[in-house]
Amino acid sequence: MAEGKLDGRHYRWGWASLGVFALIGLALETLHGFKIGAYLDHETRRTMWRLAHAHGAVLGLVHLALAAQLRGAAELGGKTPRASLALCVASVTMPLGFFLGGLWFYDADPGLGILLVPLGAVALVYACLQMWLDAR
Amino acid sequence: MASSGARVGQVGVAGLCLAALALAWGASASRFARVARGRASERVQARALPTDRPASEGFVGSKRCQACHPDAYATWHQSWHRTMTQAVGAGTVLGDFARAPLPHADGPHALERRGEEFWVRMPEANWLLERGAGEVEGAAPFAWQRVVMSTGAHTMQLYWVAAEPGRRLVAFPFAWSVEGQTWVANEATLLRPHEPDVVYGWNEVCLKCHAVAGAPEVELGADQRRAAVGTEVAELGIACEACHGPGADHVEAQTSPLRRYLAHLGRAPAEAIVHPGRLDAHRSSEICGQCHSASIFPDHQAWLGRGSAYRAGDELAASTQVVRHPVLADQPWIDGLLDVDPDYLSGRFWGDGTVRISGRDYNGLIESPCYADVEFGCASCHEMHGDFPDDQLSPFARNDDDRQCTQCHTALGEDEGLGSALAEHTRHAADSAGSRCVNCHMPHTVYGLTKAIRSHRISTPSVEESVSYGRPNACNACHLDRSLAWTARALEQGWGLGWEGELGELGLAEGERSAAVDWLVRGDAGQRALAAWAFGWPSAQATAGTDWMAPLLVGALDDEYAAVRWVALRSLRTLPGYGALDWSLARPLHVDGAPELAEEQARLWAEWAHPGRVEPALYLGAEGFEQARWRHDHERRDRRPVDLRE
Structure with missing residues (x-):
């Protein structure tokens, strides 16, 4: 993939992600504000949804950082496209896993949606590794 | 002079420093002393409180x-x-x-x-x-x-x-x-x-x-x-492991997420823990019965050592002897119990075998006809993890809509309104207190915690239970102004529940006296307490009216039993115009006497507004409260000692 396309993808993804998770943050604040029991009364749900919000927002920043790095780079390393794809996978699966884990849960254990999170974590670690290799 | 002034200044500064040091030392010493006292006091508490059971017994907290x-x-x-x-x-x-x-x-x-x-x-x-x-x-x-x-x-x-x-x-x-x-x-x-x-x-x-x-x-x-x-x-306190058993093995087993999720998905049972909801109703109820019963241990000396051997989920009878009244069950070992404590039964049961003290509801449950159904138990009406701490009733059992009963007795829950199956059964308006299953079948004949509590022996109202055993029947516990004869006639006409006895011979002829008033004025202390409570029960007040009650409750304020005084005062405070009465009116009579109580009673009697009708059964005379007749009867109340072992 061409450099311009990749950095553009991550700029778009990053800003879209920040926008979406800012709205989700607003929604969580609203649940707090109106003391919605379905959210406040379940510690597992609160934890999972907070984690979904935090991971989504931070990964949005990572997308922006990657886009900035790509725009400033003279040329792409060979591993960057794979890192880009892995970051995208992680950016979907981690927040989604936390969200689903809090949507259906068992007492203090999150629901089976949480299985997406380790998948995303592996993808994120892979992305970091690839970028590190390219940056050597 | 300048030199002398400087010296004075130096001495002053030095003095101030010394004073500050002294203050600081004093404050520190005081703080250290406080800390030392606090630690010593903590040691006193730690030495006095029970210590933990050994970890080997599997409790985790x-x-x-x-x-x-x-x-x-x-x-x-x-x-x-x-x-x-x-x-x-x-x-x-x-x-x-x-x-x-x-x-x-x-x-x-x-x-x-x-x-x-x-x-x-x-x-x-x-x-x-x-x-x-x-x-x-x-x-x-x-x-x-x-x-x-x-x-x-x-x-x-x-x-x-x-x-x-x-x-x-x-x-x-x-x-x-x-x-x-x-x-x-x-x-x-x-x-x-x-x-x-x-x-x-x-x-x-x-x-x-x-x-x-x-x-x-x-x-x-x-x-x-x-x-x-x-x-x-x-x-x-009564915590998780009282009902779920020791948790150490469960905690150990559930540290594996794979095991936990297999259990969540129903692929494996929750390991090494008792889930009362998965036990049959009777075994589950025994968990409640370990405490909520009149019971003893076969080996008292063993109990004085390591306590009860019962653990949640066990068969209760293996470690605990639930005492049933001899009129209902033959338990040969009860003779030994009565040799040691001759008043054991009278302090806990009515003469018909129904338990009469609070906290022993399991005894009532197992004597109930509903208990013959293996699906019936404590959890049929109660839940331990709901949002209603008072009585811990399940949502369907809280709202007086009878669902705790009609979940099984379905024919009575199918429709509402006059002419419905429910109203035909109860002979009361479907939306009235008289049509609530528990008001007739679980009357307030248990006493404890200074109040009346519903009997958990589900039963049918009868005059006999009152005449033969002194246990207030459900009808007169609500129709406070009615006589036993009235109840006998109503039960005969409405439900065919006849009573063969001669009420007239017992001085209980219709119109002669109200049963509830009689329990309050002339009954034994147990009856007086239950009657005094009924006078404050909203359902009974709505049924019998309240304008005649105050003089009788005022009279009960000098009862020799402090608990009766307390209950009577509580009921009196529910009546219009009496809500501000101070609780000190129910204070012990034997400590500082009660000269001012007599004055207060006289004042309350004098200020009471006569409802303008004459009803001898309620001590309502033409001139007002028939105080002389009330006192005559009250002096002749049943003074046999009552000692309820709640």
Whole structure:
């Protein structure tokens, strides 16, 4: 993939992600504000949804950082496209896993949606590794 | 001069420095002394409270459960089970320790809060025990003693101080009434004759049910005195492991997420833990019955050692003998019990075998016809992890809509309104208190915690239960202005429940006197308490009216049983114009006499507004309250001692 396309993808993804998770943050604040029991009364749900919000927002920043790095780079390393794809996978699966884990849960254990999170974590670690290799 | 002035200044500065040092030293010394006193006091509490059961017995405590079961923990945490017994701290005490000293026959009992500690000045705990055993007499030696533990938080809270030997605990003689926001003598909270020297101990009585897996660890000396008391508990209060069994194996097994998720998905059972909801109804109810029953242990000495061998999920009969009245069951071992305690049955049961004291609802349950159904048990109406701590009733059992009964008796729940199956069965309007299943089949004939409580022996109302056994029947407990003869006729005409006896011969002819009024004026102390409570029951008030009640309740304020006075005052306070009466009206008569009570009674009788009708059954004369006739009857009340062992 061409450099311009990749950095553009991550700029778009990053800003879209920040926008979406800012709205989700607003929604969580609203649940707090109106003391919605379905959210406040379940510690597992609160934890999972907070984690979904935090991971989504931070990964949005990572997308922006990657886009900035790509725009400033003279040329792409060979591993960057794979890192880009892995970051995208992680950016979907981690927040989604936390969200689903809090949507259906068992007492203090999150629901089976949480299985997406380790998948995303592996993808994120892979992305970091690839970028590190390219940056050597 | 300048030199001299400088010297004066230097001396002044030095003096100021010394003064500052002295102040700092003084403050430090004071702080150190406070810290030292605090630590010493903490040691007093730690030495007095029960110690933990050994880890090898598998108890882990409720905090370990919270990590994985936060919602269940939260509902338990707001329950009255949790606060049944607590180590005293700043956040656990409800009583007002800033009150003036409390009058008592032994001398005034003072209260004091010291930071986060609570202290009482009362007779030395061991001296009280010795006096209770008849070993000492005379003036009580008073001493300040730290309150180390409390019992209860719902209706009242009792406090415990340390005694010797070991971890022995003795009750402070006053309890805090949550309802009255006042101190009341422990004796006054119980329906029993006044016993000035009684001392309440925790380790061999309350421990059985007010803690998880209590072990008294009492060693008796050759003279039968307590040689050592090393009481152990798994946890103070009634916590998770009282109903789910020891949790260590479960905790160990559930550290594996794979196992947990297999259990969540129903692929594997929750390991090594008892889930009462998955037991059959009778076995599940036995978990409640371990405490909520009149029961004894086959080997009392073994109980004094390691406590009850029962663990949740076990067969209760394997370790515990639930006492049933001889009229209902043949239990040969009961003779031995009655040899030791001849009043055991009369203190707990009506003559027809129905349990009459609170906290023993399991006894009522197992005598109920519904219990023949293997699906019927405590959880048919109650839930332990709901959002309703009072009575812990399931949502469908709270709202007087009969669903706790119609879930099985479906024909009575199909429709509503006059002419419905329900109204045909009850002979009352479908939306009235008379059509609520529990009002007829679970009347308030159990006494405890200064109130009447529903009998859990589900039964059919009868006149016989009142005439033969003195147990108030459901009809007259609501129709407070009606006679037993009226009830006999109503039961005969409405339900074909005839009664063969001669009411007239018993002086119970219709119109002669109201049954409930008779229980209040001439009954024994147990009947007087239940009747006094019924006078304040909204359903009965709506049925019988309230404009005639006040003089009778005012009359009950000088009852020789403090509990009857308290209940009567509570009911009186529900009547229009009496809500501001002070709870001190129900204070013990034997401490400071009650000259002003007589004046207050006279005032209340004089100010009462006559409803303008004449009803001899209610002591309503043409001129007002028939005080002379009431006094004549009241003087002839049943004075046989009643000692209810709640």
